[in-house]
Amino acid sequence: MTMTAPSTAPSPTAQKPLAFELSREREAQLLAGARKSVRVTTGKIWALRVLIIALWLGSWEATATYLIDPFFYSKPSLIWDRLVQWFSTGTQFGSVWENLGFTVLExxxxxxxxxxAGIVLGVLLGRSRFLAEVFSPFIKAANAVPRIVLAALFILWFGFDISSKVATVVVLVFFAVFFNAFTGAREVDGNVVNNARILGASKAKILTSIVLPSATTWILSSLHTAFGFALIGAIVGEYAGAKKGMGMLIANAQGTFDAAGIYAGMIIVTIVALLAEMLITTAENKLLKWRPSEAKTQAQGI
Incomplete structure (x- = not known):
């Protein structure tokens, strides 16, 4: 009687976990490579940005020193001196932090x-074609009104206090958010809404569980532009008439032919806008975690 040696080949059940582990390891390697590629690309982008800024400021400084009159065009060194003066000794109208605080608050x-207001009315009219048809000409007419005219009217109505500046900001922000919220509410998949109705979902449930989440991407994308408009509205309102604020400092610098002061005010407001953009981007990333990351998308070959 002959005896056969037991088979040493792994069973299918033993091969599956091994293949699964190799697949996971390969995916991890691809993801790590994609992340490294993103970091390298980001480093190159920032290096190029710094180089562009250095070349721009250097050429401006040289041109204003030898070719053009710095009284009218200023130059980076004079702007830096004005910024140092404002933050160290203050301005004619008090501390620069106090003026900046007024503008940011507004x-x-x-x-x-x-x-x-833009989200509520945008979603409401986006889900009601009848109301959208009724209010459409009024909204378009209001959006066509020049904002500087409204800023002057608000000063007449509310005076030089913060109320007139806030009203100007509200008008600018409202339309930037409204149209995106309106479009986002209109773009909701009708089949999903109909299926929810068949399953017995109420209008409030459809609004909170389907419409608003679907329109979130549209709304959040509008906030990046909206806060820029908010700062513009505050500056325009202060420029038209105010007791405090960065807009008033810029207007005063213009009236005294202080080109460096104008640029200094612009730089401060720009930095505030960039910081706000970072905060909005962080909030957007947290609220939209369901979106695939760039590194994971590259690792999957998409």
Whole structure:
């Protein structure tokens, strides 16, 4: 009687976990490579940005020193001196931090009010074609009114206090958010809404569970532009007439032919706008975690 040696080949059940582990290891390697590629690309982008800024400032400094009159065009060294003066000894109208605080407060209050109003009315009219048809000409007419005219009217109505500046900001922010919220509400998949109705979902449930989440991407994308408009509205309102604020400092610099002061005010407002953009981007990434990351998308070959 002959005896056969037991087979040493792994069973299918033993091969599956091994193949699964190899697949997971390969995916991890691809993801790590994609992340490294993203970091390298980001480093190159920032290096190029810094180089562009250095070349721009250097050429401006040289041109204003040897070719053009710095009294009218200023130059980076004079702007830096003005910034140092404002932050160290203050301005003619008090501390620069106090003036900046007024502008930021006006922008934030108007941004919040305008955003809430834009989302509510945008979603409401986006889900009701009848109301959209009724109010469409009025909204278009209001959006066509020059904002600088409204800023002057608000000063007449509310005076030089913060109310007139907030009203100007609200008008600018509202339309930026409204049209995106309106479009986002209109773009909701009708089949999903109909299926929810068949399953017995109420209008409120459809609104909170389907319409608003679907329109979130549209709304959040509008906030990046909306806060920029908020700062513009605050500056325009202060430029038209105010007791404090960065817009008033810029207007005063213009009236005294202080080109460096104008640029200094612009730089401060720009930095605030960039910081706000970072905060909005962070909030957007947290609220939209369901979106695939860039590194994971590259690893999957998409």
């Amino acid at each position: 922008a934030v209050l108007g941004f919040v009010i305008g955003t809430v």
